Structure formats: C-alpha cells, structure tokens
Amino acid sequence: MTKSTAHDEKRLGVAVVGAGYWGPNLVRNFQSSPAFRLHWLCDLDIDRARRVLGSYSTVRATADYAEVLADPDVHAVAVATPAGTHLDVALAALRAGKHVLVEKPLAATFEDGERLVAEADERGLTLMCDHTYCYTPAVARIRELVRGGELGQIHYVDSVRINLGLVQKDIDVLWDLAPHDLSILDFILPADVRPVAVAAHGADPIGAGQACVAYLTLQLSTGAIAHVHVNWLSPTKVRTTMVGGSRRTLIWDDLNPAQRVALFDRGVDLTTPHDLGADERRDALVSYRTGDMIAPALGEREALRAMVDEFAGAIRERRPALTDGRAGLRVLDILEAASRSLEFRGAVVGLRAGTGRTPRTEPLGGRR
C-alpha cells in the first residue's frame, strides 16, 4: 500500500509492537517524524491494533511479529508491550538485526536487562530505553543547570509522583511509577554523584496484593539524599521534584505549565570562620540567602517527539542514545534493590558497583 519513494529510502523503517496504553503515542510520534517511516503496528490482538490506527491510515496492522521481523524495510522496532515480555520481544528484534527502543522499565529483571545490553553491544545495534521525561524541555534544562554547576553541590533531591493510578496486576507502585523518577535522577545528576544504597518502605492498605504506596530513600555517593514518593491512591495528581543545591535550589512542578521550573536563590550557607573564638563560632556559622526566584522560559516541544529523534540520531551516528540500555540497567538496579528492601521492611540495600555511567567519550558499538 505504501509506495517507497526516494525520500522514503532515506527514512528509517520502524515497527511498533504493542497497541496498549503507550503504543498509540509511539505510533503518532513516529508518523510525525521525518526521520522514520512507520510500516507496522503489531499486537497479538489485531483488532486493537486496527482501532489504534483508525479507518484512515495506510500503516499495516498485524498480529504476526515474525512477519514484522522478516520485513527488510523495518530497521528498528519499538517495544511497548508489558515489561514481562520485553526480554523476548527485544531479543528477537536484536537477533533479527533491528535497532530496538524499549518502554521503561528496560526489562523485568536486571539480569534480563543485562542480556539485552550484551546482545545489542555484540551486534553493534542501538538499544535505547524510552525514558520519556528525560526528553521534556524541563528535564533537559534541569540537567543543564545541575551539570553546569548552577545549583552548586547537590544537597538533596525530593520527588513526588502520586495520583489515582491504575492498580497494576503484576507490578507494584514502585515498578510502575518510580522508573520515571529514577531515570530522571540518573539523567540529571553529575557523573560523580551516584546512588549507592536504597531503602524502601511501602504499604498495601487496600489489599491489592502489592505495595500501592511507597517511599524510596537513596543514599548518594556524596552523602546527599534522594527520596521518591509514589502512590496510586492519591485523589490528586502531584508531579513535583525539588533539587536542593549549595548555590541554588530548583523546583520542577510538571503540572504547572506556566512555571514548570523555578530556580531559587534562597538557602542556608555555612561558613567556617578562622578568626573567631570557639564560643562565637557556632553563631557565626549559619547565614541565610533570600534572593530572587527565576522561572526560565522553556520550549513546548513534545517529549516523545524529541525521544524519537534521539533514537534516529543514535542509530545514524552509531552512538549510545542519551538514555541507552545502560541507563535502563542502572534504573533496574535500583528497582531490584528497592524491592529487596521492601521485603526486608526497609533494610538498606547496596547497589551494584558495575552499573556506572556509560563512558560518553568512548562510543559503543562500531562493529556494524
């Protein structure tokens, strides 16, 4: 039905797998990106796929994943199926030589994630994790501010992501919502500020069979603290992250479009005076800054569109994506540790050592 044109030749052929909650958003954004040519929407339930495409589309629906993988026009596969199937679906795609984009979380376990990363590395294929929030103008700006030193030393991060949520059957609220906060944290923190241990507390007050309310405390390598509150039972929606620094503190309120990011020149300063006697010292130590607040102008780019563009860029330039498989792995590491902590009533669980950042200066792959 789709006639390939000269222009299309230069586009990356892509297929979306999974027509559930997230799939339609990928369909829409791949369609609007000039970098891609969307060929397929694949779902075990072909009627669901057809409904997503609607009655006016030239994109093909199928229930046969093998058909998709066999299509030589398909260079990349976007996986939007349940987390438990990520390993199989993504592995099959990589083995068929396709680049792969995977919904968060990267996989159901850290080990599964490692297999995907290894497979992609070995084949020189792009493996990217759809950490959508990292592609919002707000988070992009926060990363710049944090990494550019505008906030000074990071003192604390506090993230709240609560709403009346779909109580999931197979995953708890931590695995459902915290990947957003953890991927953002991974994205914005400087390379030398890393989570080293985690403690999690949760409750299942409605008897759903898994935690519906959870609190995550991360110890950072610098002695700073990060905290995440996720909750499926809140009647109101809150999406607020504070990043406290020695120079400035930032508050990101994603539900306030008029002022998503606010940068406060307010804070507590401690100085160590040399010329004071012991008695005076205590009083002299603390001072308070009460400066202006700035809400920087942010663009209104759709995050998913920027994510899709990054996927194309990573494939074409044979470089790791901003949120590559390793970023997905680091998030899985924390999620697994948090689950273990939940099991042991909040015990502090250390993170794996080997899941540091991808060294950005030495691009992955290249064998392709």
Place this chain on the structure above:
Amino acid sequence: MTKSTAHDEKRLGVAVVGAGYWGPNLVRNFQSSPAFRLHWLCDLDIDRARRVLGSYSTVRATADYAEVLADPDVHAVAVATPAGTHLDVALAALRAGKHVLVEKPLAATFEDGERLVAEADERGLTLMCDHTYCYTPAVARIRELVRGGELGQIHYVDSVRINLGLVQKDIDVLWDLAPHDLSILDFILPADVRPVAVAAHGADPIGAGQACVAYLTLQLSTGAIAHVHVNWLSPTKVRTTMVGGSRRTLIWDDLNPAQRVALFDRGVDLTTPHDLGADERRDALVSYRTGDMIAPALGEREALRAMVDEFAGAIRERRPALTDGRAGLRVLDILEAASRSLEFRGAVVGLRAGTGRTPRTEPLGGRR
C-alpha cells in the same frame, strides 16, 4: 501596679517564662483571654522580656524565676524556654504547686517527660503540652472527620513540613519540626490506630552537625503507613498533610487559607466477588470512584487562643487537657525512636508499649 479587682479574682493568674521566639505569642494570647490574668514575663535576659512587653504594658518583667514561683497570685506557668531546660523549669513550677503548660516538645527526653507527668499526677496538677496545631479549626475538623468515620479505614498519612528554617544548634530537623506532625497524628487518629514502629532517614548535606533533611516512616497498628518529610533547606514553604481512607481522602494545605481542607470522594475500591471464576476475579477486583470534592467552611479562630482556653478549662474542670502530658510523651517516644533509627541508618525501631492514650473516661488527678 495591677490592682486586683473582683473580676480578676476569678481569673487564673499566669506567668510566661521565656521571651524568645514563642513567648511573645503566649503573652499576647494570655492577655486577650478573659480566663487569665497575666502577671509576669520572666526571662534570664530581662531586657528581652521588657522589649517583648513594650512601653505601654502593666505586666511585670523579671529575670528572677523564684520571684515568680513565690507569687501566690500565680496559679499557672507557661514554659517557652529551650527544650533542654523544660524539665527543670516545669518541675520547679509543679513543685511550687503551679499548673504547667509546656512548649513542644514536652521535654528533651522521654525519661524527663515521664518525670514531669508523674510529678503532675502526684500533685493533681494540670500538665499540658502546647501542641498548637491541634487547636486550629482545620485540625479540629480533621479529627472529627477521621474519628467520625467519614474517611473510612485510614490507609495512609503523608505529611510535608518544609521551609527555609532556622538551623538549630542543639536539635536536628526531626526534633524541631516533626513534633508538629506527630502531635497532629496523635490527635487525629482513632484510638485503635497507633504507631508501632518507626524508621528515619536523614542527611546533613551542609555540614551543620545534625540532620537538616529527614524522612520518617511510621508503621501503624493496622498495617497502614504514615510518613513525614521535614526539611530546613527548602526555598519554599510547604505544609501539606494527606489522610487517605477507604471512603474518602483528605488533603490539608495549611498555606491555602481559601481552601485549607479538601475532602475527596475519589479512590480505589477492591471488592471480592464470590460468583466469579479464578481468572475473572483479578480483573473484577479493582474499581475507581471519581466523585466530588468538598472544601468545608472552617472558622478563623486563632489556634493559640483556643489552646489557652483549653488550658483554663483543664485546670478548672480538673480534667486532662486535650493535649496533656501523655500526648507529649507519645510524641517523645516516636522522636527518640526516630533518632535511634537515624543513628542506625534507617533501621526500624519499635515504639514503647506503655505509652498508649490517656483513658479519657477516667480523669486524671482529683486529689487537689
């Protein structure tokens, strides 16, 4: 200077000790209450006491606490000195036969608090803890709603109390701010929903010598969870408490005078169907309520004035105050456990068994 009149005879003579941060508020409210006659403001720094009284007052300033205790017109003493001195100041007053009101926290340690409670019991004197927030119209209404069953079973409580705070020298942010949240929690929860264990995580990212950011997780006797976030380093002030219940959820935003309390008829319901097969059951379990929100009209009474009136009522009626010494003890119990948890990096610490609620039906004292 103050001529005693027939009317004054019926008033309770009172002295305020401590002219620092809180003292002036007590001075103002005792002056405006017809139940009291304020005789003294006592502070080691008599000039500070004089400044607080101003140039137009007939109230006497003194630096001599003994003079205050010796004054037979003084029936009650309100203690607004640093927590470390509460034991000595309050004990002296009780031993001089005065009723005592103490700023939160009741004392520096649980043990000190117990001595005060025992002394007051023995002498049949009123010992009250100034848990001011419990006397706001908002908290009074929340207590009614929670205890009256309007919210159903309590599922979770989440309290955030953060701002750019005075970094204290001798106490950390937990002891400075969390007494508010814990006394409110103690006040609003039904008698059969009690904290049983606590875990605390904190950080001192500015090198102040004690935690400036802290998170407290309380396990409640019903399996529900309560969480408190206190922070001295936040550039913005937040005072928000959510109380999630099986029937309704309540949000108290103390900084929104137009809508302090909001009651949401929204939530997740789980039902256990009997007539379904195992496969269908999972899907049928969860349903969502999306009802109206109601913000009840609240009076605009000043909390401290109501607290002062309760102090008078408790003295006159020889009954425990709504926030009596035992309430102060229960808060101390949690604070001490939280400090121990902080020391041990978040370990869960159980609470004392014997600090249950005062049995309201059997009034204290009476020997007087």
Place this chain on the structure above:
Amino acid sequence: MTKSTAHDEKRLGVAVVGAGYWGPNLVRNFQSSPAFRLHWLCDLDIDRARRVLGSYSTVRATADYAEVLADPDVHAVAVATPAGTHLDVALAALRAGKHVLVEKPLAATFEDGERLVAEADERGLTLMCDHTYCYTPAVARIRELVRGGELGQIHYVDSVRINLGLVQKDIDVLWDLAPHDLSILDFILPADVRPVAVAAHGADPIGAGQACVAYLTLQLSTGAIAHVHVNWLSPTKVRTTMVGGSRRTLIWDDLNPAQRVALFDRGVDLTTPHDLGADERRDALVSYRTGDMIAPALGEREALRAMVDEFAGAIRERRPALTDGRAGLRVLDILEAASRSLEFRGAVVGLRAGTGRTPRTEPLGGRR
C-alpha cells in the same frame, strides 16, 4: 482510494475547508467519530492541506472547493477559513445542499450571519456554529447548574480570557476572543436573562491598528451585570469565569484541571424584616453565608468530539443544534454593538430586539 462499505453508507460524508489553525482539530475529530466519514481536506494552499493530513492518510487533499461541493458523498461541510470568507464559503455549501458547520464567529457581520441563517432555514439544512467551549464538560455542567436554579437568581458574570495572543491583522481582540465568552454566556443563561445593552472600552497601546486590550460590560435584562476582559498582551494565560447567584456562586477556572468548577455556598443575603423600626432595619438587612465549597467531578470528554457528535445529531434528527446559527447571530449582535461602543468611547449601545433565543419547542427545518 476510499472504498465505500456498508458501514460507511450510514456515515455522514464530510469535508473540512481550511487547513490553518483550527482545521487540523476538526480533521482529527471527524476522523475519530463513527458518525462521519471524512472525505476531503480543502485549502487554497494544497501543500498546507497535505501537511496537515500527513504521509499516512487516505483522506484526499484538494485546493478545488468546487470539486468538494460536487462530490455527492459529501453531506456536510465544516468551514474553518478566516471569518471574512465565512459568508461565501458557507453560502456555497448550503446552495449545494450541504449541511454546514462554521467556526466562530458565524460571519463577519450580523447581516451576513442573517443571510446564512435564512438560507439554511429555507433549504431545511443544518447550520451550526462551532462554539467549542459549550461542549466542554465544565460548561455543560455550568449550564445545568445555572438553568436548574442551583445558583438562584444570577447577580453577575465576570469572565477573563487573557494571554499572550497572536495579534490578528483584520480583527481586534474583541472579535478574536470575546466570541468564546459571549457564546458561553448565551449558552448558560436562562432564557429570561438576556443581554440588552453593551459598553466596550479598549486600548491599542502597542500601535497594532486595533484594540489589543478590551473590556465589555453587558447589561442583562434582570439588572444583573456581565463583564468580559480580553487581552492579547498578558504574559500569563487566564481563563476564569465567575457566575454569582443569590444562592450560590460558581467559579470556572479552565486552567485548573483538578478543579475546573467550584461551587461556593458563600454570599450576602438581604432580608426585609417587617417587625423592625426604621432605625433597626438597616442593620438587620444584611447577613452572610459562609458555607462549604463543592468541586463537582467532571468527565474528561474532548469538547470538539462532543461538538462533532452534536452536529451529526442535529443533521440526523433535523433539529436545531445546541449552538445553531441563531446562537451565532446573537453573539454577532453583541460583537457589532461592542465595536460601535468602542468607536464612541464606551457609549452604551442597545442590542437588537429580534435576536432572542430559538424557540426550542418548535423545531426548525422539516421541509427537506
């Protein structure tokens, strides 16, 4: 390209004319409605039409309006061209026997609007005005509350619609933004509360050649007052309408998704006591209600989709649409009077008598 199926036979064929700012929204909503089959997107700039449709659509783009009108599969035309062209485009469609949906404002002048209404009446065709806001769940509920008497007598309406807007070339801020407020007002007010006169004040402080800031005051038939503030120069967006009544007052804040509509049981009551002397009477007259606020749960239906469904319903049931041509005329009447008032520095201008509501009991058309 589009093969007509049995199912499609039952759908109303539709074409959208105009691929500018609003057209794409109509395209999307006609496509998602099972009541319609979208055949054409027509724009003088065919490339613009093609860009709107994208590379995956089976809908045809054309620059030739005659081709559209000649298509017997097209039963209805949706006009999203500039207001100055509405008369010609809509008239041609009506004369070709097509039902017509027109973007607000109905036409460039009241007289033009009258010609459209007459033409549609004569031919028994549906003429509908896309007053989109009337189809939001919020406005639907407000109409119910106002007309159902929940607010009592209407005392005042105050509407603010300001933002950093596109400074239009050919129309001022009144004609650009106020049609929204006026169509909402027309929609929610009871039939016996009608605007009778209008005064408008405006300014063009940037020298744009027409008013960029304007204030509209409407005198209602009951002595109540309505006021509209529209502004293209505001750095922040505000969309707030208050409807004050004798029993309750309602505030609609369209930018607060968590609480769009709030109903306040607060207000001033005046009573006329019979048993008081003249002196006492004055004091006794006024009393204040300070009751609860209720924010009713609203659905999250897309307004344009509901508007499109109403268009289908009106066509099929041969009844006037909720926002029919006459509603569009009533809005034009006020806009023209407001323009005249602006010219004469705020002079009060009476409205036409003959533009009352469509008598709902006597359905239009039927001759078809």
Place this chain on the structure above:
Amino acid sequence: MTKSTAHDEKRLGVAVVGAGYWGPNLVRNFQSSPAFRLHWLCDLDIDRARRVLGSYSTVRATADYAEVLADPDVHAVAVATPAGTHLDVALAALRAGKHVLVEKPLAATFEDGERLVAEADERGLTLMCDHTYCYTPAVARIRELVRGGELGQIHYVDSVRINLGLVQKDIDVLWDLAPHDLSILDFILPADVRPVAVAAHGADPIGAGQACVAYLTLQLSTGAIAHVHVNWLSPTKVRTTMVGGSRRTLIWDDLNPAQRVALFDRGVDLTTPHDLGADERRDALVSYRTGDMIAPALGEREALRAMVDEFAGAIRERRPALTDGRAGLRVLDILEAASRSLEFRGAVVGLRAGTGRTPRTEPLGGRR
C-alpha cells in the same frame, strides 16, 4: 500614668481617634514605633476604646475629643473615623495645631478634601493620607520598577479587588474598595502618565441600595488604559494587579506570599521596518518575546509600620509625605468622577485639571 522621660521628650506625641475597624491597627503600630508616644485612644463609645486597649495598657481611653486636642503632649492626630466625619475631625485637629493622618478616603468629597489640604498648607502642618498599600514592600518595589523604566512604556494596568465584603451602609463598593487601587495607581505611575477620564459601570443585584459590583475604566494621558474591578459579592478573595509595559509585564498577587511580584520578560513587540515593501510590512510588524520570569525577593516589613514611620519623617523633615493630602485629593477626584459616571450609565467623565502631582522639588510648608 505615663511618666515622661528624656527619651519620650524626643518622641512625637500622638492620639488615635476612632476605635472601629482600623483604629486598633494604628494603635498597635504607633505603640511599636520608637518615633511616637501614643497618649490617647479616643472614641465616642469609650467602652469600645477600652476594649481595644485591653486590660494591660497604660494608654488612656477617652470619649472627649476636646480633651485630646487640648493636650499639649499631643503633636499629631490619626483619624480612623467614618469618612463622613473626616472633614470635621481633621479640621479641628489642624486648627489645634496638630499634624494629621487620615484614613482613606481623605474626605467624603473632593471639596472637603481641598479644605483640609488648604488648612494644612496655611498652617504648615503635615497632612497625610493613610494609603496603606503604598507602604507594602511589594508596591514600593513596583513603583521602583515602573518609574525606573524596567517595564518600558506602560500599556495597561488591570486591578482586581474582590471578596465577600461587608456591604457598607453609606458608601458603595467603589468608595469602599477602589481607593486602594487608585492610590496604588497614583503612587506607582510615572509623573507623566496621568488618568484623564473615567467611566464606571456597576450593579446592585442584591438590592442593597448601592453598587456592590463595579468596573472602572481609566483613560491615561498616554493612551494607555487602566481598569479596576471591585466586588463585595465574590466568594473568593482576589487581590491581583497587572502592569503591562512595552519591555516587561508585572503581576502582583498580594495573596501569594511566596511570590507576590512576578516580572515577565514576555510580550508582543511591534517594529516599523523601513526596508520592506507595503505587503511584507504587515507580517513583519509583530514579534513575540518569550523570556524568563523573575520573582524578586521582597522584605516582610509591615506596611502600617512603614506608613507610621513616613508620617514621623514628614513631620520632622517638614516635607510632604509620600502619600500626602494632594495624593488623597487625586484619588477623590477619580472617585467623584466615577460616581458621576455610574449615575449616567457609564458615560466617560473627565478629571479635574488642577489635581496634578505635588511638585516634589518644592517642599510644602516651612512656616511652622
């Protein structure tokens, strides 16, 4: 009772007349100011005066105004009686050689106000109008920003002051609330931007006998527009003023203590290109700035205290107060014109020519 000390000799003796709504605030602030010594609180109802002073005060209450005026220790009188009595009370004080502070509005009519200004001028006494808002840190900063050119040319001012208000017996909502907005406008606008005409629309939907809702439109000398919305019937309180300028726009939300003043670098720019043909020109004219927002840090000084200090400064330095009698006159001029406009259904009414600003360079008085 009050023993004069050396320190007191240097203080200005002051008396407050009127113990109603506002008087107690003046009493409190004169007491806390080291520049004044408060001697009397005078009210026809001496019990009301006594209640305001409370049982611990050394200030004298009296119902005998003559006694106050005869007291040589009284150098200044602060008038907080109903507006209708301002002329008599203030005139008597001036004739007794006292400096005078008057609650807003300065007097019940422009003519009365003129008599007060003339009397004070003649006697070289300070006549000040208590335009309290002008002494808030927010308005002080706004004045700096506007007059310092930070906003560029002023394009519009929009002020909303609505709440559930006390329905007054003798004055309508314009005279009750708009003096605040008008005195602020007078205070912040540069000397060359003056109101020249006013139109007012109002309604009395509850039958109170006077307007309870009113809208005021001011034409400024530069072609800019100012608008004031005052309303006694609103269930929510709003206190928001926008000042739109060619360079920046400012929003003051007095009910948002965390961010009272916000300065937006967003707006519409019009440029007049020279090198474009006629056709291109239209499109090239308009451009949009979308810059950052800055919320400047403001102090938390109490406005009334700063007002009281300014009163002392004006008396001691024999200079006009920042809000002197002439400022009060300019406000009265607008209020009278607005009342006339209300009477004539919104007709535009010109302002007096002779009420320009006090020439600041040529201080008043000096004869004393």
